[in-house]
Amino acid sequence: MGGSLVRPVLLILSMYVFLKFVVPNIPGSAPLPSSLIFLYLMLTTTGIVIFATLSRESKDAFFAPILNFLTGENIGAMQAARYGFLILFPLLVGWQTYGSTATSDAPPAENRTIHPAPPGEYTGLSNPVSKTPENIMQGKGFYAAFCSPCHGGKFDGKGPAARGFNPPPANFSDPTTIAMLQESYLFWRIKKGGVGLPIEGMPWKSAMPRWEVELPDEWIWKIIMGEYDGAHQSPRTWE
Amino acid sequence: MKPANQIRQWVSGVGAVAVTALILSGAAPGLAQESESVSVSAPMVKGTLPVDDPNAAVWSTAKPAKFPMSPQVHWPNRILETTVKDLSVRALHDGTQVAVLLEYADPTEDPDDAAAIEFMVGDKKAHFAHGQPMAQVEGGPVNIWYWKNKDKKGVDMNAMGFGTLKVQTHQDVKATGAFSNGTWKVVFTRPLATEHPAEDTQLALGGFINIAFAVWDGRKDGAGDLVEKGSQKAVSSWWYFRAEAPPDYSGYYYAAFAAALALGFQFVLIRKLKKGQAA
Numbered sequence: 001m002g003g004s005l006v007r008p009v010l011l012i013l014s015m016y017v018f019l020k021f022v023v024p025n026i027p028g029s030a031p032l033p034s035s036l037i038f039l040y041l042m043l044t045t046t047g048i049v050i051f052a053t054l055s056r057e058s059k060d061a062f063f064a065p066i067l068n069f070l071t072g073e074n075i076g077a078m079q080a081a082r083y084g085f086l087i088l089f090p091l092l093v094g095w096q097t098y099g100s101t102a103t104s105d106a107p108p109a110e111n112r113t114i115h116p117a118p119p120g121e122y123t124g125l126s127n128p129v130s131k132t133p134e135n136i137m138q139g140k141g142f143y144a145a146f147c148s149p150c151h152g153g154k155f156d157g158k159g160p161a162a163r164g165f166n167p168p169p170a171n172f173s174d175p176t177t178i179a180m181l182q183e184s185y186l187f188w189r190i191k192k193g194g195v196g197l198p199i200e201g202m203p204w205k206s207a208m209p210r211w212e213v214e215l216p217d218e219w220i221w222k223i224i225m226g227e228y229d230g231a232h233q234s235p236r237t238w239e
Numbered sequence: 240m241k242p243a244n245q246i247r248q249w250v251s252g253v254g255a256v257a258v259t260a261l262i263l264s265g266a267a268p269g270l271a272q273e274s275e276s277v278s279v280s281a282p283m284v285k286g287t288l289p290v291d292d293p294n295a296a297v298w299s300t301a302k303p304a305k306f307p308m309s310p311q312v313h314w315p316n317r318i319l320e321t322t323v324k325d326l327s328v329r330a331l332h333d334g335t336q337v338a339v340l341l342e343y344a345d346p347t348e349d350p351d352d353a354a355a356i357e358f359m360v361g362d363k364k365a366h367f368a369h370g371q372p373m374a375q376v377e378g379g380p381v382n383i384w385y386w387k388n389k390d391k392k393g394v395d396m397n398a399m400g401f402g403t404l405k406v407q408t409h410q411d412v413k414a415t416g417a418f419s420n421g422t423w424k425v426v427f428t429r430p431l432a433t434e435h436p437a438e439d440t441q442l443a444l445g446g447f448i449n450i451a452f453a454v455w456d457g458r459k460d461g462a463g464d465l466v467e468k469g470s471q472k473a474v475s476s477w478w479y480f481r482a483e484a485p486p487d488y489s490g491y492y493y494a495a496f497a498a499a500l501a502l503g504f505q506f507v508l509i510r511k512l513k514k515g516q517a518a
Contacts (some may be wrong), residue, residue, distance in 0.1 A: 053317070086505055097495065102490030163309060164296060164308045196375070198376075207312070214315070
């Protein structure tokens with residue numbers, strides 16, 4: 001007995017090894033959450049059972065060793081493994097139940113939206129300041145004075161004042177920040193600051209100042225030009 | 240039985256156990272990971288709460304949470320560099336009162352050295368900068384517990400926006416500081432619950448509430464003026480605070496019940512299978 005189970009067991013084990021250890025190492029991939037691995041293993045198991053029960057003969061061949069293992073009939077040296085399984089199964093069920101019912105020590109999960117939708121009046125605005133080297137240079141000067149303490153002299157979000165803030169100041173050299181956004185979006189964020197964010201942006205946590213009370217619009221537009229130039233990024237456009 | 244057959248049996252038997260374990264454990268929540276400090280946890284002490292003793296031995300039973308500090312650059316008057324870069328926080332409670340110990344490095348003891356703890360009050364979120372108004376979110380007030388070295392006491396305050404900081408008419412907070420070898424230890428104490436839920440944060444056991452910190456180094460510059468004062472201070476972001484509830488063993492009871500059910504299921508199943516095989 002047992003021979004017909006070797007291949008399914010090996011298949012499921014290989015599937016687990018593949019999902020857990022191989023997939024995360026594929027370029028551009030990421031580690032799979034355990035719930036997804038569980039789902040894939042269940043699908044694999046379902047496929048194996050469907051395949052094994054296509055005919056009466058294959059069904060008997062598949063289930064007979066399982067039934068024999070559970071009842072302990074004619075399994076010889078497998079008795080030890082059987083007892084191990086019979087002890088392990090209730091323990092695993094208990095462990096699983098404990099994990100899902102015990103009180104958690106983790107603080108509430110926070111799903112903060114990093115780039116929430118801007119208010120209508122800020123969509124599609126174009127920068128009214130002409131992109132001359134002088135204006136860009138002036139924008140970089142304003143950036144150094146007002147923005148670099150947090151966003152960093154290298155536009156990398158690692159300014160000397162950044163470390164205590166959560167969420168951390170944006171890293172403009174990261175292609176997922178200002179390169180994904182239009183200039184009008186930056187204008188909104190700089191002007192209204194953290195407190196201007198909608199609820200999904202968790203405005204109560206942001207240290208971004210509301211610069212509209214301190215800087216004229218023209219300076220803000222120049223800062224935006226300086227930021228893109230300094231971080232070697234281009235604003236997103238619809239073309 | 241042939242040896243080859245025996246080996247195959249072992250492979251499939253052990254494999255079946257392993258696969259079951261994998262599938263079951265795959266669905267189980269991951270083991271608790273060593274997390275960075277995002278929360279201060281206050282365990283319950285059985286003996287006396289060290290309400291005015293920053294050096295009491297019982298503090299070592301509370302796990303320290305470490306938070307980075309930034310100079311306050313969010314609103315004027317700003318400051319671009321502050322003395323205190325990190326803060327270590329421990330907390331304890333005795334079911335009636337809570338005690339929070341702030342610990343930080345400061346090279347010199349000055350009369351104007353000061354520290355503060357800020358909490359949100361009630362269900363509404365409040366901005367970490369003194370609960371200033373937010374454009375699209377109706378915010379709530381913040382409750383601030385303040386201590387200054389030369390005053391030798393705690394002050395219970397509220398704010399809801401810049402320039403609205405107000406000392407409460409009812410003072411529930413006590414604070415004591417001790418300076419030694421370039422380190423400040425400051426203990427704040429207050430009853431877990433007060434009779435003023437609109438002004439005072441209420442610390443329900445087991446619940447997470449938002450907490451933030453501020454520290455002022457009271458050193459003076461060459462002209463004799465304070466370098467860190469008012470809004471010019473070291474600040475933290477919002478983190479979490481929890482006064483731990485008494486231990487809850489219900490998870491163990493549920494687990495024992497589920498394991499017993501699984502055992503019973505196995506027993507009935509195998510009995511039925513054996514009857515079927517015999518027939």
